[in-house]
Amino acid sequence: MKPFAFVRAQSVAEAAASASTTVAAAMVAQSSPSQDKFLKAGGIDLLDLMKEGLAPQGLIDLRQVPHLDGVTDAGASGVRIGPLLTLAKVSTNDLIQGRYSALAQAAGAAASPQIRNVATLGGNLLQRPRCWYFRSHDFHCLRKGGGHCFAINGENQHHALFDNHVCAIVHPSTVATALVALGASVELTNASGDVRTLLLENFLLSSTDDVHRENDLEPQEVLTAVQLPLLSESTRSVYLKQGEKDSFDWPLAEVAVAIDRAADGRCLRAAVVLGAAAPVPHRARAAEALLEGAHIDERVAADAAKRALEGATPLAQNAYKIPLFEALVRRAILAAVN
Numbered sequence: 001m002k003p004f005a006f007v008r009a010q011s012v013a014e015a016a017a018s019a020s021t022t023v024a025a026a027m028v029a030q031s032s033p034s035q036d037k038f039l040k041a042g043g044i045d046l047l048d049l050m051k052e053g054l055a056p057q058g059l060i061d062l063r064q065v066p067h068l069d070g071v072t073d074a075g076a077s078g079v080r081i082g083p084l085l086t087l088a089k090v091s092t093n094d095l096i097q098g099r100y101s102a103l104a105q106a107a108g109a110a111a112s113p114q115i116r117n118v119a120t121l122g123g124n125l126l127q128r129p130r131c132w133y134f135r136s137h138d139f140h141c142l143r144k145g146g147g148h149c150f151a152i153n154g155e156n157q158h159h160a161l162f163d164n165h166v167c168a169i170v171h172p173s174t175v176a177t178a179l180v181a182l183g184a185s186v187e188l189t190n191a192s193g194d195v196r197t198l199l200l201e202n203f204l205l206s207s208t209d210d211v212h213r214e215n216d217l218e219p220q221e222v223l224t225a226v227q228l229p230l231l232s233e234s235t236r237s238v239y240l241k242q243g244e245k246d247s248f249d250w251p252l253a254e255v256a257v258a259i260d261r262a263a264d265g266r267c268l269r270a271a272v273v274l275g276a277a278a279p280v281p282h283r284a285r286a287a288e289a290l291l292e293g294a295h296i297d298e299r300v301a302a303d304a305a306k307r308a309l310e311g312a313t314p315l316a317q318n319a320y321k322i323p324l325f326e327a328l329v330r331r332a333i334l335a336a337v338n
Contacts, residue, residue, distance in 0.1 A: 005037075005058035009065055015039060016220045017191035018060045023049065023128060024213035026056075028145040039222065041084055041120040044111075045127035053137055068224065069120075071095055078230040083122025083223045088113070090121055090175070100228055102237035102256045106178035109241045112248040122223045125176055125186075125200075126215060129169040130250060131159065142167050142211055157317040158252065161325075162278035164313060167207035170276045171214065174254065176204065177275030178239045179226065180283070181256035187225035188217065197227070204280045214279070235260040235269075238335045240328045251276045253324045257332040259291070265337075267291045272308055272333070274325055284308035287329065296337045305329040 009015035020037040021029075023046070036056040040046055041063065050056070062068065062084060069084035071093050079095060090096060091108030110116060110124065133139040133150040140146035151159050151168040159168040171177075179200050186203050188196040203216050217223065237258040243249030254275035260268045270291035272284040287308040294300050305326040312322055 002055045004056050006061065007058060008061045008063070012065055012068075012189050012222050012224055013191050013193060015060050015062055015065060016189065016222045018058075019220055019222075021219050022213070022217055023054065025219065027054065027128075028212045041123040042086070042118045044115060044119045044123060046123075048135075049128065052135055062222070074227075076230055077227070079228045081121060081226045081228065083125075083226060084120050087111070087116040087119050087121065087124060087175070091116065099231060100178075100182055100237060102178040102181055102239040102258060103175060103228075105239040106174050106241075106254075106256065109239065109254075110174040115248075121175060121226060124173050125179075125226070126217065126223065127172050129214065130172045131169045134169065143169065143207075145212065152315065155317065156315040157320075158250070158276075159315055159318055160278045161309070161312040161314055161318065161321055162274075162282050163206055163208065163280075164278070164315060167211050167279060168315060169207070169279050171204065171278065171280050173281075174241070174251065174275065176200065177254050177273050177281045178237070178256040179228075180204075180281040181258045181271040181273040182231070182237060183229045183258075183271070185227045185229075186223055187227060188221050189224040190218070190221045195224075196221075200226075201281075201283070207279045231258075232260050234262075236336045238332045240332045240335070241275075242324055242328060253277065253321055253328055255325065255328040255332045256281075257329070257336045259296070259333070259336040261296075261337065265295050267294050267296055267337075272304065272329060274308065274329075277321070277325065284329070286310050291333070296333060298334070301330045301333040304333060 019039045026036045037058040040059045068082040072080040087107040097104045142149045149167045184200045239256045241251045241254040256273045258271040270288045272287045274282040287304040290304045308329045
C-alpha cells in the first residue's frame with residue numbers, strides 16, 4: 001500500500017471542499033494518485049479497495065464532523081439518521097427498531113459484529129460492488145472503464161437476475177434494500193452548503209443509467225443524512241436474508257417488505273424490494289400491485305412471491321435464486337401481516 005496523507009475534517013464544508021473526486025470517477029479515469037483525495041467514514045470498503053490497488057494521495061476522515069452520527073425524531077417529517085451512525089447502533093436503536101424494524105434487521109444482519117461496530121450507514125450505502133471481476137486487477141471490466149462485462153458469460157452464480165444485460169452486478173448494500181422499502185431519502189451537501197434531497201430509489205443508479213457508478217453522488221458532495229418518512233402506526237416491515245452460511249456472509253438473496261393494512265385486514269400499501277437481485281434494489285411492483293387491496297393469506301403471499309420474480313432473466317449459473325427469492329418473499333409478507 002502506498003503512503004497517503006490523512007486529514008480529519010472538522011466540518012461538512014471542509015470535507016466536501018477537500019474531496020477532489022469520487023471513488024467511482026477515479027477508478028474509471030485511472031487518474032494519477034497525486035490527484036485523488038477521498039472521503040472516509042468507517043473505511044471498511046475503502047480499505048479493501050486500497051488493498052486492491054486504489055492509491056489515493058489523501059483520505060479525508062469524516063468521523064470528527066459533528067452531528068453526523070445521531071438519530072433524530074423529526075415529528076411529522078419522520079426520522080433523520082446521521083450517515084456516520086454505525087450499523088451496530090442502527091440495529092439496536094429503539095426508535096429505529098420500533099418504527100422501521102426492517103432497517104434494524106438489515107443492519108443487524110450485515111457482515112460480522114466486528115465490522116458492524118465500525119462500518120457506517122452511509123458507507124454501507126455508498127460502497128462499491130463486490131463482483132469478483134470488478135475487484136480483480138486482471139479484469140478491466142465495463143464498470144472500471146473497460147469494454148466488457150465478464151460476469152455475463154463467466155462465473156455468475158452470485159450475480160443479478162434483473163437488468164443484467166449490460167453489467168451483472170448486484171447492489172452491495174444490505175441497508176439499501178430495507179431503506180428503499182421504507183421510502184427513505186438522502187440529503188447531500190456540497191462545499192458551498194447547498195443541499196440536495198433525493199428519494200433513495202432515485203439516487204441509486206442502474207447500469208443502464210450509468211454503468212460506471214452506483215449512485216448520483218457528485219464530487220465535493222457529502223451524504224449528510226438519511227431521512228425516513230413518518231409511517232402509519234399500522235405499517236409493519238420485515239427484512240429477511242439468505243446466505244450460503246448463517247454467519248458472516250454476503251447474501252445470495254435478501255428481501256424487505258413494508259405493508260400497511262386497514263382495520264379490517266385489507267392491504268392499503270405494500271412495498272416489496274429484492275436485494276442481491278439487480279444493480280439497484282429491485283422493486284417488485286407486480287407483487288405490490290397484487291397485494292394492495294387484498295386480504296393477505298398464504299395463497300395471496302405465494303402468488304405475490306411468484307409475481308415478484310416476473311421478468312427475471314437468470315444467467316447460466318444463478319437460476320437457483322428464483323425459488324430462493326420466492327420463498328423469502330412469501331415468508332417476509334406473511335411475517336409482516338402476522
